[in-house]
Amino acid sequence: xxxxxxxxxxxxxxxxxxxxxxxxxxxxxxxxxxxxxxxxxxxxxxxxxxxxxxxxxxxxxxxxxxxxxxxxxxxxxxxxxxxxxxxxxxxxxxxxxxxxxxxxxxxxxxxxxxxxxxxxxxxxxxxxxxxxxxxxxxxxxxxxxxxxxxxxxxxxxxxxxxxxxxxxxxxxxxxxxxxxxxxxxxxxxxxxxxxxxxxxxxxxxxxxxxxxxxxxxxxxxxxxxxxxxxxxxxxxxxxxxxxxxxxxxxxxxxxxxxxxxxxxxxxxxxxxxxxxxxxxxxxxxxxxxxxxxxxxxxxxxxxxxxxxxxxxxx
Amino acid sequence: xxxxxxxxxxxxxxxxxxxxxxxxxxxxxxxxxxxxxxxxxxxxxxxxxxxxxxxxxxxxxxxxxxxxxxxxxxxxxxxxxxxxxxxxxxxxxxxxxxxxxxxxxxxxxxxxxxxxxxxxxxxxxxxxxxxxxxxxxxxxxxxxxxxxxxxxxxxxxxxxxxxxxxxxxxxxxxxxxxxxxxxxxxxxxxxxxxxxxxxxxxxxxxxxxxxxxxxxxxxxxxxxxxxxxxxxxxxxxxxxxxxxxxxxxxxxxxxxxxxxxxxxxxxxxxxxxxxxxxxxxxxxxxxxxxxxxxxxxxxxxxxxxxxxxxxxxxxxxxxxxxxxxxxxxxxxxxxxxxxxxxxxxxxxxxx
Numbered sequence: 095x096x097x098x099x100x101x102x103x104x105x106x107x108x109x110x111x112x113x114x115x116x117x118x119x120x121x122x123x124x125x126x127x128x129x130x131x132x133x134x135x136x137x138x139x140x141x142x143x144x145x146x147x148x149x150x151x152x153x154x155x156x157x158x159x160x161x162x163x164x165x166x167x168x169x170x171x172x173x174x175x176x177x178x179x180x181x182x183x184x185x186x187x188x189x190x191x192x193x194x195x196x197x198x199x200x201x202x203x204x205x206x207x208x209x210x211x212x213x214x215x216x217x218x219x220x221x222x223x224x225x226x227x228x229x230x231x232x233x234x235x236x237x238x239x240x241x242x243x244x245x246x247x248x249x250x251x252x253x254x255x256x257x258x259x260x261x262x263x264x265x266x267x268x269x270x271x272x273x274x275x276x277x278x279x280x281x282x283x284x285x286x287x288x289x290x291x292x293x294x295x296x297x298x299x300x301x302x303x304x305x306x307x308x309x310x311x312x313x314x315x316x317x318x319x320x321x322x323x324x325x326x327x328x329x330x331x332x333x334x335x336x337x338x339x340x341x342x343x344x345x346x347x348x349x350x351x352x353x354x355x356x357x358x359x360x361x362x363x364x365x366x367x368x369x370x371x372x373x374x375x376x377x378x379x380x381x382x383x384x385x386x387x388x389x390x391x392x393x394x395x396x397x398x399x400x401x402x403x404x405x406x407x408x
Numbered sequence: 409x410x411x412x413x414x415x416x417x418x419x420x421x422x423x424x425x426x427x428x429x430x431x432x433x434x435x436x437x438x439x440x441x442x443x444x445x446x447x448x449x450x451x452x453x454x455x456x457x458x459x460x461x462x463x464x465x466x467x468x469x470x471x472x473x474x475x476x477x478x479x480x481x482x483x484x485x486x487x488x489x490x491x492x493x494x495x496x497x498x499x500x501x502x503x504x505x506x507x508x509x510x511x512x513x514x515x516x517x518x519x520x521x522x523x524x525x526x527x528x529x530x531x532x533x534x535x536x537x538x539x540x541x542x543x544x545x546x547x548x549x550x551x552x553x554x555x556x557x558x559x560x561x562x563x564x565x566x567x568x569x570x571x572x573x574x575x576x577x578x579x580x581x582x583x584x585x586x587x588x589x590x591x592x593x594x595x596x597x598x599x600x601x602x603x604x605x606x607x608x609x610x611x612x613x614x615x616x617x618x619x620x621x622x623x624x625x626x627x628x629x630x631x632x633x634x635x636x637x638x639x640x641x642x643x644x645x646x647x648x649x650x651x652x653x654x655x656x657x658x659x660x661x662x663x664x665x666x667x668x669x670x671x672x673x674x675x676x677x678x679x680x681x682x683x684x685x686x687x688x689x690x691x692x693x694x695x696x697x698x699x700x701x702x703x704x705x706x707x708x709x710x711x712x713x714x715x716x717x718x719x720x721x722x723x724x725x726x727x728x729x730x731x732x733x734x735x736x737x738x739x740x741x742x743x744x745x746x747x748x749x750x751x752x753x754x755x756x757x758x759x
Binding site: 136140180184186187189190191193194195196197198199200201202204205208209324325328329331332335368369370371372373375376379380382383386387388390391393 | 441444445493495539543547548549550552553554556557558559560561564565567568571572686689690693726728729730731732733734735736738739742743745746
């Protein structure tokens with residue numbers, strides 16, 4: 095085991111944590127905005143997959159990675175709007191609609207990918223994003239190369255966390271989001287449009303999920319496979335609870351999960367005995383479930399989460 | 409002018425009309441994808457229909473595929489009745505498959521083996537479902553998230569088994585050793601794959617209906633789901649009902665895995681379930697959570713899956729169309745359910 099611990103503070107290990115945490119941070123922030131406005135989005139797993147596919151396809155066909163990112167973000171926003179249409183405008187069950195959005199988006203991703211790329215033995219890949227070292231900062235020992243020699247999308251995630259906190263806690267729109275998530279009746283009396291605010295929050299959340307998907311296929315793996323998301327969306331939902339619906343804590347939760355995930359990857363690589371690597375893949379998920387058991391008792395969800403708002407009901 | 413108004417009661421024919429409306433809307437919406445893929449919509453749906461329900465062999469194939477979705481559909485329907493959000497039927501199915509494969513590989517008389525496989529599979533599924541239910545009751549952990557995360561855990565555990573101790577040392581394929589021949593479920597029609605498990609699934613549906621509609625436990629499950637406050641006030645131990653529901657739901661999902669091992673694959677491999685657990689959610693919603701409705705709903709999805717493969721071979725439209733149809737059907741059904749809460753009424757034109 096000591097060999098495993100020796101590797102922890104290596105540059106490569108830290109860099110791996112940052113890379114694993116990036117899509118989770120985007121996804122977790124996206125889910126957080128949605129839930130703070132009172133809308134659980136279980137569509138996240140499928141939305142990430144569809145965005146991963148859409149971004150990859152756009153980048154692959156156009157040759158422009160940033161166009162791919164844009165397409166992924168727009169796709170995410172569109173799917174967010176779809177989820178909001180069902181859950182906010184029509185007031186349908188957030189649980190079941192979310193599963194429906196995930197099944198629909200995943201199915202559409204599989205279908206379109208097969209239609210566009212056909213069946214190939216080796217999945218087509220793209221020349222993905224390259225790390226961009228930040229002058230001076232990347233020269234800091236250990237931390238520099240791990241954190242400041244990364245993809246632009248990683249820097250975007252690092253900036254997104256304080257930005258999300260600022261938007262949520264320091265802007266009028268953020269106040270509206272928190273109001274419609276805690277007490278929509280009061281928000282309505284104060285002249286805040288509950289429906290519009292929830293729509294905006296779920297759409298913004300979808301766009302962030304799109305960034306998460308784009309990172310997977312355009313920076314991390316540079317290819318699309320049907321298992322490219324493999325539960326990261328579900329994990330993000332758990333991380334929101336773990337992070338108590340706060341941007342900073344959520345980002346911290348994403349880093350913690352990424353640490354466990356990077357650790358199990360190292361354990362796979364170090365080839366502990368003859369244990370199949372799948373046994374290690376279970377660990378982050380078990381960790382998340384156990385962590386939720388510890389955190390959920392004290393976790394206070396937004397009061398109006400899961401509750402549709404209808405003005406005429408008193 | 410038209411206006412929406414709240415509806416106090418819904419006529420019985422809605423139970424049939426709403427799913428049919430949802431399915432019709434789904435097929436219309438998805439025809440767009442067929443057109444994008446460059447095939448004739450009527451041709452494609454025609455191939456799907458004839459390949460899934462066109463002759464007796466096709467019908468048996470569809471029924472074989474429907475069986476696991478009847479079980480997962482029942483599992484979800486019963487869980488959702490109690491508002492226990494069991495999204496973990498997929499993992500429970502896999503657990504049932506693994507457990508029954510263990511038992512089926514032990515030499516013993518055939519019918520004893522089948523019985524023990526069913527018991528082991530049901531027990532494994534029930535145990536897995538107990539995890540999210542216990543976490544919810546004891547630790548207030550959201551059951552949706554925990555049951556979803558558990559699906560990944562069980563899947564990787566299965567993969568570790570077939571890549572590790574179970575791996576075929578001769579061929580190197582990641583598949584479990586086969587169960588004993590004597591434990592293979594009997595085939596009911598010569599020349600088809602219609603096996604005993606399909607009949608068991610068809611019998612399970614009315615049994616579940618009886619349980620929900622006519623027994624004390626069923627009553628408790630319904631009250632707990634509809635109004636937990638009233639249930640508590642009426643002396644029902646809500647937590648215990650949730651745990652019982654989880655055991656029942658998990659056991660049913662586990663049986664789906666048993667049928668796949670005993671009747672179809674005779675061993676466990678990574679793709680033993682193409683998402684039957686998630687399809688169970690679609691089935692249960694189309695059935696409006698009524699166990700009797702689960703059978704036709706499962707047969708519909710099975711027909712879509714069987715038909716989509718034939719359609720793909722004939723027209724080149726990707727078979728993943730069936731996945732899109734499932735998701736669309738679920739969403740369309742939810743929208744159709746609005747008609748149970750509201751009615752559209754014509755309001756007299758202003759004078």
